Amino acid sequence: MTIASILxxxxxxxxxxxxxRLLLPGRQAIGWILTVVVGIVxxxxxxxIAQVLGVTTTPxxxxxxxxxxxxxxxxxxxxVAGLRRSRV
Structure with a gap:
């Protein structure tokens, strides 16, 4: 992996x-770093999943x-928000 692909x-x-996070109604008690991690995953x-379903790459x-x-x-x-809320 190159630096460009990681970034x-x-x-x-x-x-x-x-x-x-914007599409989820209500307030989520998670920080922005955890939001980015969830987004990356x-x-x-x-x-x-898209590759398995055969969604073709388009320009x-x-x-x-x-x-x-x-x-x-x-x-x-x-x-993640539900798990963090239940632990607090």
Whole structure:
């Protein structure tokens, strides 16, 4: 992995995590670092699922893959926020 690909994963994870958090109603008691981590994981899993389902890579933005990633980020942020709330 190069520095550019690591930075790209962090940026994409931040965007996907932020979108997932914005789409989730209510207030989530998690920080921005945890949001980025959830976004990175959601982006990686969403990409893997899209490849398994045969979503072809198109020039520009892959909208189906992005929707999968954001949906997984919503679920991930909800799970993390719920786990953190139950521990407190």
């Amino acid at each position: 790209g994963a962090i940026v994409i994870g931040a965007v996907v995590g932020a979108l997932g 959601a982006a990686l899993i969403g990409t893997a 520009g933005i892959d909208w189906i893959e992005l929707v999968m990633q954001v949906a997984l980020a919503v679920v991930g942020v909800a799970l």
